[in-house]
Amino acid sequence: MRHHDLVVIGAGSGNAVVDDSFADLDVAIVEERWFGGTCLNAGCIPSKMLAYTAHVARTVREAGAYDVDAELRAVRWREARDRVFGRLDAERDSGRRSRMADDAVTVYEGRARFTGPRALRIDRADGALDVSAGQIVIAAGGRPLVPGPVTEAGLPYETSDTVMRIEAPPRHLAILGGGYIAAELAEVFAEAGSSITIVEKEERLLGPQDETVAERFTELVRNRYDLRLGREVTAVGGRPGGLRLTLDDGSTVEADMLLVAVGRAPNSDRLNLEAAGIATHDDGRVIVDEHQRTTAAGVFALGDICSPVPLKHVANREAEVVSHNLRNPDGLISADHGLVPAAVFTQPQIASVGATEQDCREKGLDYRAGMASYSDIAHGWAMEDTTGFCKVLAEPGTGRLLGAHLMGPQAPTLIQPLVLAATMGIDAVTLAKSPYWIHPALTEVVEKALLDLRL
Known part of the structure; x- marks a missing residue:
């Protein structure tokens, strides 16, 4: 059995764990599928590159609206797709080649599973290999969830792992799910020429967002998409290219392609963790x-x-923490998940940090809300923006920022001063x-919005 000082399972953010400070160790990285992980290959980066293309088209x-005569002839989907993935696939392959050429790191291409404490079997194309390690990092990521009625139908469907690489936009795309992945990809394909139906079990899209954001976003897209809210799919029938979704109220949706975007599941069930006591x-x-x-002693995860x-960005921070802690067992550090900002790259863009207003009510917090609209400011006038807003939540008396939520152009950038203030303890x-x-x-x-708090 080959023994390493350190084995990292997963070459997404796990790849960032190993830097030059590990040069004195015997290190191995195991990757089953994609160097660069989901983000580079099928997640945040390609989806945002395509979302920006959709933004330009719109x-x-x-x-x-700005007294400019212009005509949109078409989004050249295949060229846009090839531009995006031509660049990203090259980045992935370059990262893979770089690691494989690194004399200090052994790369195993295959699926790892535990056979005991800090012991792994790696299933490779050329056969299984058993290895052990002094320390192991689990960074094996997750995968799209697919509901039973979809898998049981035996008919083709897409997920975020596959849909961005299709040959042509469908005439009619049905999307199962109403979260940020569904919302972003709906816009990408709508601007590429697809008609969109969204089936979501909640009564509004982007349910985890602040209630004002979720409500206003849902109303804004009602005239863009066919929304089937408060509904679930009970069966999928028809044929490839001619699908029929039956919903729990008996209604149906006809589509030539189905995108499943109901959430993601961690890949822990593929690792035989019980054998290692994890x-x-x-x-x-x-x-x-x-x-x-x-x-399990000697095993980290991120x-x-x-x-x-x-x-x-959370995975990257956790990779920094793990990298440090592997080398400094007597000076451990941690990652704080209390104030993690997030964004949705739709039109309008959305950004958030901290508590929502419904969180504050449910926790019984004493709070005040401040609101301002893009139409209240001069640059908002220049943009002819009538829907964007900023909402901040703060504690009376102290002015401590509890949460912030933006919907409108550049929201992911505009929220950063609020992220900084909340993190550093700067009051409103x-x-x-x-x-x-x-x-x-x-x-x-x-x-x-801050001044509107009237603290």
Whole structure:
């Protein structure tokens, strides 16, 4: 049995664990599918590159609002797809080649599963290999969830892993799910020419968002898509290219393609964790402590397989923590998941950090809400924006920021001063009144929302 000082399972954010400080160790990386992980190959990066293409198309189509005569002829889907994945596949292959050429790191291409404490069997194309390690990092990520009625039908469907690489946009795309993945990909394919039906079991899209964001976004897209809210799919029938979804109210949806975007599941069930004494939560996430250590000695975990916040920037932070802790057992550090910002790259864009207003009510918190609209500021006038807004939540008396939510152009950028203030303990009054806020810039919507708190 080959023994390594360290084995990392997963070459997404797991690949970032190993840097030059590990040069004195015998290190191995096991990757079953994609170097660069979901983010590079089928997640945040390609979806945002295609979302930006959709944004450009929509800008051209709506140019008349700014007294500009323009005509959108078409989104050249195949060329756009090849531009995106031509670049990303090259990045993936370059990263793979770089690791395989690294004399300090052994790369195993295959699926790893535990056979005992810090012992693995790696199933490769050329046969199984058993290895052991002094320390192991689990960074095996997650995969799209697919409901039973879809798998049982035996008919073709797409997920976020596959749909961005299709040859042509469907005439009619049915999307199962109403979260951020569904919302972003709906816009991508709508601008590429597909008609869209969204089937979502909740009564509004983007349910985990602040209630004002979810309500307003849902209303904004009602005239763009066929929304079947409060509904679930009970059966999928028809034929490839001519699907029929039956919903729980007896209604049907006809589509030539189905995209399943109901959520993601950690890949923990593929690793035989019980053999190594590694415990999981009820939802399958690997249990870790504040230092990313699992319940098995010498085994760490990071990213979507364990994190309560399955986002790439969280996985990257956890990779930094694990990298440090592997080398510094007497000086462990941790990642704080209390204030993690997130964004949805739709039109309008959405960004959030901290508590929602419904969170505050459910927890019985004393809070105040401040609101400002893009139409309240001069740059909003320039953009002819009538729907964007900023909402901030703060504690009376102290002014402590509890949460912030934006919907509108550049929301993921505009929220960053609020993320910084909440993280660093800067109160709302200080943030609003101490720094200068550039006029006329979009950041004034944040300033006005803070002042609207009237603390």
